Amino acid sequence: MILQFPMWWFSVPAILKGWIDRVFTNGFAHGPAVPPPYSEGALAGRRALVSVTIGARESAFSDRGIHGRLAAVLHPVQHGLFWFTSMTPLELFAVYGTVDLPKERFAAAKREYGGGSTGSSRTSRSRSGRSSAATTTATCGCCRG
Numbered sequence: 001m002i003l004q005f006p007m008w009w010f011s012v013p014a015i016l017k018g019w020i021d022r023v024f025t026n027g028f029a030h031g032p033a034v035p036p037p038y039s040e041g042a043l044a045g046r047r048a049l050v051s052v053t054i055g056a057r058e059s060a061f062s063d064r065g066i067h068g069r070l071a072a073v074l075h076p077v078q079h080g081l082f083w084f085t086s087m088t089p090l091e092l093f094a095v096y097g098t099v100d101l102p103k104e105r106f107a108a109a110k111r112e113y114g115g116g117s118t119g120s121s122r123t124s125r126s127r128s129g130r131s132s133a134a135t136t137t138a139t140c141g142c143c144r145g
Contacts, residue, residue, distance in 0.1 A: 041086035
């Protein structure tokens, strides 16, 4: 599953939240009729990717940035939606500074995103020209270490 969205008040846009509420229903994605959360539910074995565009600079979502780490900001999606329903979240994909994104950076982000769709390995972090190798699976210290 891929959730592609613009960051909207530090979360998903309302229309996407409504879709999540209508699709991930009690009895299908969670609840007493399905295996316990974080286990082998109906969505186990599936991978999930958050691909987000953000108007702010990357530095605003760093450990010492004004907004904190992006992974912490999107924890409710990565952990509360994906892990909870037994999906395996992949490393976040983010494009920063999209308000005035130069064509070269857009092209680089497009290449990086396309190169990551195979699932074996991809780069993550900066869409400003710097990149680093990342593992495909995000870790969650709360439940799966």
